[in-house]
Amino acid sequence: QTIRRFQFNVEWKQVTRLCTTKQLLMVNGQYPGPTIAVHEGDNVEIKVKNRIAQNTTLHWHGVRQLRTGWADGPAYVTQCPIRGGQSYTYKFTVTGQRGTLLWHAHYAWQRASVYGAFIIYPRIPYPFSHQIQAEIPIIFGEWWNADPAEVENTMMLTGAGPDSSNAYTINGLPGPLYPCSNQDTFIQTVEYGKTYMLRIINAALADELFFAIAKHTLTVVEVDAVYTKPFATTSIMIAPGQTTTVLMTANQVPDFTGMFVMAARPYLTSVFPFNNSTTIGFLRYKNARTWKGKSPVDPSSLKLPNLPEMEDTAFATKFSDKIKSLASPQHPCNVPKTIDKRVITTISLNIQDCPENKTCLGYKGKSFFASMNNQSFVRPSISILESYYKNLTTSSFSSDFPEKPPNYFDYTGGDPLTQNMNTKFGTKLLVLPYGTNVEIVLQDTSFLNLENHPIHVHGHNFFIVGSGFGNFNKAKDPKRYNLVDPPERNTVAVPSGGWAAIRIKADNPGVWFVHCHLEQHTSWGLATGFIVQNGQGPSQSILPPPQDLPSC
Ligand code: C2O
Incomplete structure (x- = not known):
């Protein structure tokens, strides 16, 4: 090895x-x-x-x-x-x-x-037959002129939403639509007729993004390191923490610039003031007659690809629905067909009365928090895994994460102010015996539905067996689950004002974090964790901690 x-x-x-x-x-x-x-x-x-x-x-x-x-x-x-x-x-x-x-x-x-x-x-070999000329990472991020640590501190002190970043970036580069950025532009050279694998990663803190390359078709073949049934699309939607691998054939004839524009911009956002901007980069065709201007390309001459509009939930939903596991004999889809347990949890933004030591600038003079089943996750000051493994009694957590929402969360009605009060703070985890097949229904609530919540699970992949808008219906919705080829991922974009049902086979003993991959929501407590207990024998048990594990 x-x-x-x-x-x-x-x-x-x-x-x-x-x-x-x-x-x-x-x-x-x-x-x-x-x-x-x-x-x-x-x-x-x-x-x-x-x-x-x-x-x-x-x-x-x-x-x-x-x-x-x-x-x-x-x-x-x-x-x-x-x-x-x-x-x-x-x-x-x-x-x-x-x-x-x-x-x-x-x-x-x-x-x-x-x-x-x-x-x-x-x-x-890859389960597709194309000859791949090159594999290219395309990583989206955000640039702050300020120090992000200070943005977080200010947000926590004021109870308000965070300041937005100043630019989106492709491989760390904002591109020429931003000030002073002509030189800071991602350019990928391609050869006519060749096929490229783009390994697309959304590492942004706060935004789901649409991405497209002018005139070029993207064929999705893998998400979150699991092969999918290939499908062609003009744009993709990608949430923070998600990855999408696409194949792209350079089969277009460029104009006098020799270039095609690739662009990313947000799909829905709750970050205010919203940075309504677009990061672009270029595909440059080798041997094409190229632009001889001073800057690499005159931004005013560029044709942007057709990206969906910022609020195009119809596109985002259609795109997510197209993603299916490959489910071939070599790459089977091991979705649990039956479950031992169903946990329903709300994922919500909450507002709290202003503590006396704060000036709360959040909604209606209150302070923002976020929660799952109205439990706002508090990070302890010692490691949960370590205290669990060593059976420390001065425990940093409790094993009583509520498996049902504590109160009414009707998306279609009710008073958001009363529904979203009385958040409790603590470090509550779910405990699962080794091998449990668990279904977790993630239900977005009605207050401040401005975006999808990309919920990320550590230590396990899961299968998205169903999703929809409005309230999850226990009697009807499970009947329509996809138990044949559902997408297998580590991060699910739960539809804004809707729900997603994920199934996990809890076969990795340990302590695993579950949280929203919009960073401000994790800071506010939109997180929980689960413990998978040891199974039988050493091959189903947590390995001992390494010698150099840091101590608190
Ligand atoms: Cu990519 Cu817990 O995160």
Whole structure:
């Protein structure tokens, strides 16, 4: 078995974007960070050196971490943070997965700039026959002129929503529609007639995005490192934490610029003031007659691709519905056909009366929080996995996450102000015996339905067996579930004003974080976690913690 070793230094480095020069947190001086590329079955060892005067952790988003929760990364859930000057080596094996994932910091809002691609090459050939000329990571992010840590602090102090970023980016570059950014533009050279694999990653903090390339068809073949039935589309919708691999053939004849525009902009958002802007980059056809102007291309001459409108929920829904597992003999879809337990949880934004020490600038002079079943998740100050594993009695959590909503959450009516009050704060987890087939119905509530919530589950993939608008109907909706080829993912965009039902086989012993991948919602408590107990024998038990595991 191969061991792939990486060294990641977390450090500050000066960067300029949008005419603003600042210190940016990054790995090995790179923004976005280095790509991790490994093969299915590899042992991976990533030595992380914290060279900053604050805590950090890194997370390998979507990597299943079978029995190695110690390497998962969310601060205070599976580990204490790596303190300034210290190191920690994340060790895990990549099994049973292949495709595109991402890695990112999992401490406060550090993932604003600390992220990169995590690519797993398959052991057997791709299930499609195209000759691939090159594989290209396309990573969306956001750029803040301010310090994201301060944006979070201000938000928590005022109870208001966060300031939005100043630009969306493609591979760290905003592109020429933003001020001072002509040189900071992503350009990918392609050859006529060749097919490319685009490994598209949404690492943005706060927004689901539409993406398209002018005149070019994108064929979706994989999401969240699981193959899908291929389908062609002109645009994709991608939520933070999701990855989408597409094939694209360079089969168009370019105009005098030699270029085609690729563009991404948000689908729905609750970030105010909203940054209603578009990041663009270019496909440059090799050997085409090229633009001879001063800047790489005159932005005014560009034809943007046809992206869906910002509120085009119809497109987003249709797109999500087209994603189906490949479900072939070589790549079967192992959706649990029956369940041992159904948990229904609301996912909501809440408003609370203003605590005395705050000036609350949230809705109607109150303070925002967020919750699942009206439980607003509080991160403890020691690691949950460690206290669980060592059976510490001074427990950092309790095992009583409510399995039903505490009160009325009717999407179609009711008073949002009373429905969304009385949030309780705490660290409540769900406990599942090894091997439990659990269904979790994620129900968006009626207050402030402005966007989909991308709910991410650590340590497990899940199957999206159903989704819809309005309230989940226990009697009717399960009858229409897809138990044949539902999409298998690690992050589901729960429709705004609707619900999604996911099924998980809880076969990875450990403590696993579940949260909204819109970063401000996690800060407000839209999170929970579940414990999968050990099964029988060592192969179904959590491995012992590594020697160098940080302590709190
Ligand atoms: Cu990509 Cu818990 O996160």
